[in-house]
Amino acid sequence: MAGADSLTPRLAALGHVMHAFGIDDGEVQALDGPPQDGPAPRPVLHGATLLLPEAPAAWAMAAEDLHLAATLHAIGHLRHSPHRLPTGNRKPMSLALAGAVEDVRVDRLLMRRHPGLGRLFRRLLRSQPELPQVGFEALVARLQRVLLDPQADDDNAWVRKGRALFEAQAGRLDDAEAFRELVSVLANDLGQLRVRMNLQTYAPPLPWHDDNSHLWAHGADAEQAETTLRRPPPQGAPQSAPPQVADEASDPAPLPELARHDYPEWHYRLDRARDHWCTVIERAVPPAFASAPTPPARTPLRLARSRRLDRSQRIRRQWEGDELDLDAATEVFIDRRLGLAPDPRLFRRNGRTVPRTSLLLLLDLSASTADLQPCGRSVLDLEREAAALLMEALREREDRLEVAGFNSDGRQAVNYLRLLDFGQPLPADPATVLGAARPGLSTRLGAALRHATTRLAKERSAQRALLVLSDGAPSDIDAFDARHLVEDAARAVVEARRKGVRCFCLSLERASEAELRRIFGHGGYRIVDDPARLAAALARSYAELAGCD
Amino acid sequence: MPCGVSGAPTRTNAMDLTPYRLTAEPYYHPTGHEIALYEHAYAHRLPLVLKGPTGCGKTRFVEYMAWRLGKPLITLACNEDMTAADLVGRYLLDADGTRWHDGPLTTAVRHGAICYLDEVVEARQDTTVVIHPLTDSRRILPLDKKGEIVAAHPDFQLVVSYNPGYQSHSKSLKQSTRQRFAALEFDYPAAEAEADIVAHEAGIDRALAARLVDIARQSRRLRERGLDEGISTRMLIYAGVLIRDGLPPVDSCRMAMTAPITDDPDMQRALGAILESAF
Numbered sequence: 166m167a168g169a170d171s172l173t174p175r176l177a178a179l180g181h182v183m184h185a186f187g188i189d190d191g192e193v194q195a196l197d198g199p200p201q202d203g204p205a206p207r208p209v210l211h212g213a214t215l216l217l218p219e220a221p222a223a224w225a226m227a228a229e230d231l232h233l234a235a236t237l238h239a240i241g242h243l244r245h246s247p248h249r250l251p252t253g254n255r256k257p258m259s260l261a262l263a264g265a266v267e268d269v270r271v272d273r274l275l276m277r278r279h280p281g282l283g284r285l286f287r288r289l290l291r292s293q294p295e296l297p298q299v300g301f302e303a304l305v306a307r308l309q310r311v312l313l314d315p316q317a318d319d320d321n322a323w324v325r326k327g328r329a330l331f332e333a334q335a336g337r338l339d340d341a342e343a344f345r346e347l348v349s350v351l352a353n354d355l356g357q358l359r360v361r362m363n364l365q366t367y368a369p370p371l372p373w374h375d376d377n378s379h380l381w382a383h384g385a386d387a388e389q390a391e392t393t394l395r396r397p398p399p400q401g402a403p404q405s406a407p408p409q410v411a412d413e414a415s416d417p418a419p420l421p422e423l424a425r426h427d428y429p430e431w432h433y434r435l436d437r438a439r440d441h442w443c444t445v446i447e448r449a450v451p452p453a454f455a456s457a458p459t460p461p462a463r464t465p466l467r468l469a470r471s472r473r474l475d476r477s478q479r480i481r482r483q484w485e486g487d488e489l490d491l492d493a494a495t496e497v498f499i500d501r502r503l504g505l506a507p508d509p510r511l512f513r514r515n516g517r518t519v520p521r522t523s524l525l526l527l528l529d530l531s532a533s534t535a536d537l538q539p540c541g542r543s544v545l546d547l548e549r550e551a552a553a554l555l556m557e558a559l560r561e562r563e564d565r566l567e568v569a570g571f572n573s574d575g576r577q578a579v580n581y582l583r584l585l586d587f588g589q590p591l592p593a594d595p596a597t598v599l600g601a602a603r604p605g606l607s608t609r610l611g612a613a614l615r616h617a618t619t620r621l622a623k624e625r626s627a628q629r630a631l632l633v634l635s636d637g638a639p640s641d642i643d644a645f646d647a648r649h650l651v652e653d654a655a656r657a658v659v660e661a662r663r664k665g666v667r668c669f670c671l672s673l674e675r676a677s678e679a680e681l682r683r684i685f686g687h688g689g690y691r692i693v694d695d696p697a698r699l700a701a702a703l704a705r706s707y708a709e710l711a712g713c714d
Numbered sequence: 715m716p717c718g719v720s721g722a723p724t725r726t727n728a729m730d731l732t733p734y735r736l737t738a739e740p741y742y743h744p745t746g747h748e749i750a751l752y753e754h755a756y757a758h759r760l761p762l763v764l765k766g767p768t769g770c771g772k773t774r775f776v777e778y779m780a781w782r783l784g785k786p787l788i789t790l791a792c793n794e795d796m797t798a799a800d801l802v803g804r805y806l807l808d809a810d811g812t813r814w815h816d817g818p819l820t821t822a823v824r825h826g827a828i829c830y831l832d833e834v835v836e837a838r839q840d841t842t843v844v845i846h847p848l849t850d851s852r853r854i855l856p857l858d859k860k861g862e863i864v865a866a867h868p869d870f871q872l873v874v875s876y877n878p879g880y881q882s883h884s885k886s887l888k889q890s891t892r893q894r895f896a897a898l899e900f901d902y903p904a905a906e907a908e909a910d911i912v913a914h915e916a917g918i919d920r921a922l923a924a925r926l927v928d929i930a931r932q933s934r935r936l937r938e939r940g941l942d943e944g945i946s947t948r949m950l951i952y953a954g955v956l957i958r959d960g961l962p963p964v965d966s967c968r969m970a971m972t973a974p975i976t977d978d979p980d981m982q983r984a985l986g987a988i989l990e991s992a993f
Binding site for chain 2: 177184694698
């Protein structure tokens, strides 16, 4: 029933839930399998990241409900709980009880604001396995049950006392301090009852409650214990991904040079362009280049058809239209005179054509594209996949495509790697040409944009578009002012647009949004947070660039 | 080309615009001083563009203002298949030959109505240029197929609306069109006001309305996570109406609010979870 397979597809949605509830950087990831002999796995809240284990098998409940409850509980903690309180000299049992009461306080606060949660929690409680009569964990579980479910009852005196004390404070749920007193009373009672707590096996009794490690500031030991968390395994990537990426990042032998072009660069401090400042070196891909790792199969891109009014096409004899079709109108009158039923299709309207687009896809190949994304794949890997999807999607169309990559090593060496030229037939497997794209060096975007614009200017299609796939702001070894290359790239985009080239950028990095906005302008870029949505974002960008409505 | 100039004041056969007059006061809850701003714009017949997300009350505002000013209102929802002829009119054939038929824009210009082009960016840009001569000091509408220039009636005003949307590139107005308009910006009302609106329009109690508004505001946060648009005030009213009819709240909200706005399965799951927590 429960399992990693049921959790993984839900992680993104649960992250959205955190965001919707006001946790901006909220994220939900999968927690590694539990140690064999340790306590039952519980979620871990680390900053705004929640790590969820698989649902425990003993509970007969829908894993979906449990994961949602855990996410909302974490939201409650982030909203209402104190963070990293000093533990003082309190005993583990007292801390565990304080955590358990805090968990209930948070759940009750959430239930007050979001009544549907009460139903969810009670549904989960009903699937709780039979509780043992004695032991700390059992008592805490029974206390939490009666506090979360008004209909539940319990005959244990300590549980009843706890319920009475808690309900006496229930009017002050917002005040965490108000519950300290009752925790120490209850902990004291447990001491007198000689209830023992097994530190090795204790876990919060309710599986949607996290381990509360975020509540306390322990010593240095605890800091290390916290790092039992880990990132989810790379989806679909081979196990050897990191070494292979490292291999890719290593300096490859330079590819054969085709031509050199000089371009100006805009110096915003001087408010003028310096001619012949940058040298773009065009490089070719040798035919038999090692192919890239084949990207996991994704659904092919579905591109919208362009619909553009074309007055040169006149569609005659229509039921409705903008103008009368004169020939048809004449026939209507002839038919009337002859006493025949006239054909009512007497309008004329304009047809539509599909204007041809030349699209240049420019891939950022700087060293940073070797970085792994949270999904476990490198930026370059995702860029290659996007390029392959686009190449496949355009195979059946008239549109012309060039795919190029760029990186730079100072202003004298901006490499422009021609992976696929305009007019060149598409290889059977796009991965064979894309494999030549290796990460390395820096990002001098402006020079690459100027060269791409020059390449596009030679195209004779009705529409010319430049789509940049990038992972961040431009930088280079000889540019010390962070603004310089941004301003230069912004200038290059303005120049390209003046030449009738539509420019758009898709980026996988939200951190550099301010720079992207400066370079490509409002509406000239889109940030794709979730690599799984890259294909959709690409199809949409293409539709916008190619003028499809 | 023979050009007759005609304007409504001199015309004897002024068309009866009664069907376009609002008989009852439309409910409108102001969120700022937009009513005063509109009145000043109308006093000078400035063309207006209303910008704002879908379902936030732009159309209702125009209806309310038309009622308040006592002017007829001709509304046109724009779409990409709309041509200039759909706006200005075309020749039709009848027993005696061809007969010119005024389009809705021409009717408003000739007889003095407020013409409201809803979602104007949906119309193709070559269609929207026909409004240019109407939106500068000329205030005329040339009907080139008919060979007539219609001078605008003194009561005529052009109002258009569009949704600036989420980083869209192709659907925006040309500068030459933009710069002819004064603009009012709309957004979803503040939580309190929005709950009042939903409670009033759907006929539900204030607490339930506030809960619906809560859900909508959570969904609007998800725009930062890739949702194109959050749940609009209009959707809340639909959901409220269904709940008032006795449908279970979760079903009503799913049907009227969360199911329509996105096809993305992750977003659907997230919205479903928000609904589940709310009721």
